[in-house]
Amino acid sequence: MKELHKFAESEEMYLKTIAEISGHGNLVPVTSIAERLSISTVSASEMVHRLQDRGLLEHTPYKGVRLTDDGLNRAEGILRRHRLWECFLTEHLGLPWKQVHDFACQLEHVSEDALTDALDKHLGSPSFCPHGNPIPPAQGVLEIRETTPLSDLDVGQEGVVLCIREEDGEILDYLDARAVRPGRRVRIEEIAPYDGPRSVLMDGEKQVLGREVAEHILIELVHDDETE
Amino acid sequence: MKELHKFAESEEMYLKTIAEISGHGNLVPVTSIAERLSISTVSASEMVHRLQDRGLLEHTPYKGVRLTDDGLNRAEGILRRHRLWECFLTEHLGLPWKQVHDFACQLEHVSEDALTDALDKHLGSPSFCPHGNPIPPAQGVLEIRETTPLSDLDVGQEGVVLCIREEDGEILDYLDARAVRPGRRVRIEEIAPYDGPRSVLMDGEKQVLGREVAEHILIELVHDDETE
DNA sequence: AGTTAATATAAGGGCATCCTAACTGATGGA
DNA sequence: TCCATCAGTTAGGATGCCCTTATATTAACT
Numbered sequence: 001m002k003e004l005h006k007f008a009e010s011e012e013m014y015l016k017t018i019a020e021i022s023g024h025g026n027l028v029p030v031t032s033i034a035e036r037l038s039i040s041t042v043s044a045s046e047m048v049h050r051l052q053d054r055g056l057l058e059h060t061p062y063k064g065v066r067l068t069d070d071g072l073n074r075a076e077g078i079l080r081r082h083r084l085w086e087c088f089l090t091e092h093l094g095l096p097w098k099q100v101h102d103f104a105c106q107l108e109h110v111s112e113d114a115l116t117d118a119l120d121k122h123l124g125s126p127s128f129c130p131h132g133n134p135i136p137p138a139q140g141v142l143e144i145r146e147t148t149p150l151s152d153l154d155v156g157q158e159g160v161v162l163c164i165r166e167e168d169g170e171i172l173d174y175l176d177a178r179a180v181r182p183g184r185r186v187r188i189e190e191i192a193p194y195d196g197p198r199s200v201l202m203d204g205e206k207q208v209l210g211r212e213v214a215e216h217i218l219i220e221l222v223h224d225d226e227t228e
Numbered sequence: 229m230k231e232l233h234k235f236a237e238s239e240e241m242y243l244k245t246i247a248e249i250s251g252h253g254n255l256v257p258v259t260s261i262a263e264r265l266s267i268s269t270v271s272a273s274e275m276v277h278r279l280q281d282r283g284l285l286e287h288t289p290y291k292g293v294r295l296t297d298d299g300l301n302r303a304e305g306i307l308r309r310h311r312l313w314e315c316f317l318t319e320h321l322g323l324p325w326k327q328v329h330d331f332a333c334q335l336e337h338v339s340e341d342a343l344t345d346a347l348d349k350h351l352g353s354p355s356f357c358p359h360g361n362p363i364p365p366a367q368g369v370l371e372i373r374e375t376t377p378l379s380d381l382d383v384g385q386e387g388v389v390l391c392i393r394e395e396d397g398e399i400l401d402y403l404d405a406r407a408v409r410p411g412r413r414v415r416i417e418e419i420a421p422y423d424g425p426r427s428v429l430m431d432g433e434k435q436v437l438g439r440e441v442a443e444h445i446l447i448e449l450v451h452d453d454e455t456e
Numbered sequence: 457a458g459t460t461a462a463t464a465t466a467a468g469g470g471c472a473t474c475c476t477a478a479c480t481g482a483t484g485g486a
Numbered sequence: 487t488c489c490a491t492c493a494g495t496t497a498g499g500a501t502g503c504c505c506t507t508a509t510a511t512t513a514a515c516t
Contacts, residue, residue: 010502010504040506041464042464042506042507043504043505045463045464045465046503046504047503061463061464061512062463062464062512089343092350099342103343106338107338110331110335110337110338115317115331118321119321122320122321238472257492257493267474268475270494270496271473274473274474275474289481289482290481290482290494
């Protein structure tokens with residue numbers, strides 16, 4: 001009931017997007033920001049300047065963009081809220097993955113600290129969202145896990161699904177329906193020619209996953225001691 | 229993660245505000261909308277025209293504004309979401325009234341039907357928000373209760389608190405601290421001169437409430453058969 | 457080294473929402 | 487009945503975020 005304005009919304013989308021694209025500290029080309037947000041490069045460029053003026057990122061022309069500490073903080077705050085809401089929507093409201101992600105995308109811009117913290121407590125301070133992504137702590141740094149895209153595994157290699165990269169609601173819907181979840185054990189059975197679809201064994205169940213999809217499934221490699 | 233735009237936010241604030249000011253079907257002067265939203269009358273006037281063009285309300289110059297059926301529907305949807313979130317924030321997150329109200333004011337703009345309905349189910353389809361205001365059903369009409377502001381009661385009259393008018397976070401904070409809640413029984417003990425502060429007995433406990441505050445406490449009169 | 461492709465900037469707009477200042481028209485009480 | 491006051495409109499701007507088109511600059515490959 002207070003201010004009608006919404007400074008933050010757009011800004012937050014940029015910060016979040018940049019944080020998501022840049023794995024950790026990588027330079028993010030302005031073009032890829034524009035692409036992910038479905039806006040023109042001109043607009044993205046403009047906004048990058050604005051964000052730079054506000055000290056949230058640094059832009060190296062022709063190279064890309066990197067979040068400052070401030071910007072990274074903000075971005076992690078957004079990811080934290082997003083993922084906490086995802087936990088809530090999944091566990092308590094029982095919504096399907098796609099809706100969970102879409103709704104969380106809106107809720108993430110709304111939550112002040114007091115709300116976020118109360119939600120966190122209510123959920124029992126979870127460490128991971130339903131898609132397996134780590135939830136940044138209220139303060140402190142997000143620790144980094146070593147992950148490999150499923151698409152990088154060779155025939156015979158095995159691993160455990162750690163998380164799904166969740167930039168895109170469509171893919172979540174698809175994987176939700178196929179019961180691809182964090183914690184499941186996968187083994188590549190076959191890769192079709194031309195880097196094509198993977199036949200995988202997931203907890204004993206056979207599945208076929210296209211390469212594009214496989215890129216979004218992040219794996220912790222399991223050393224297959226007998227074979228190696 | 230989809231569209232960056234926010235058509236609805238501002239529009240929704242107007243609709244909600246109009247619905248709140250107009251008890252039921254009363255004409256709402258444009259000035260009072262402007263006042264409540266802390267914007268200039270020019271801006272409010274402008275927006276009223278826009279909303280009229282979209283068929284959400286009708287403006288009678290020099291008289292005021294009335295929501296159309298469409299507009300009322302939209303407004304009730306917003307109130308529904310607001311009050312459902314209030315239930316959640318109170319019962320599950322245990323937040324104090326003021327925060328509950330403020331956060332709900334933001335969350336109300338974010339909830340699509342699927343989310344609202346899931347939330348409703350999760351909460352057990354409550355009929356009233358924590359402040360005692362009725363929650364409009366998903367479809368159908370909100371039934372009207374007969375209420376009297378506490379400020380209208382005379383010395384000796386008794387009633388039960390039905391709800392708190394919740395336009396303003398400050399008042400909620402104040403009443404929260406004084407344990408003024410729906411369901412409590414009140415009796416006016418004394419009214420200070422010049423329509424001043426009321427001394428009331430609330431479930432046996434003595435309280436003093438200013439007239440302004442008393443106007444926001446809505447009462448169901450109890451016929452005191454012995455005295456009357 | 458030179459051309460091409462990627463990237464950045466400039467120029468000119470659009471839309472929604474807000475503002476102030478100045479003006480006009482309606483209402484209602486003395 | 488008339489005038490003060492309240493309500494509404496017009497004009498002229500501002501901001502944030504988006505657009506297209508055109509041009510400049512840099513990077514990268516042959």
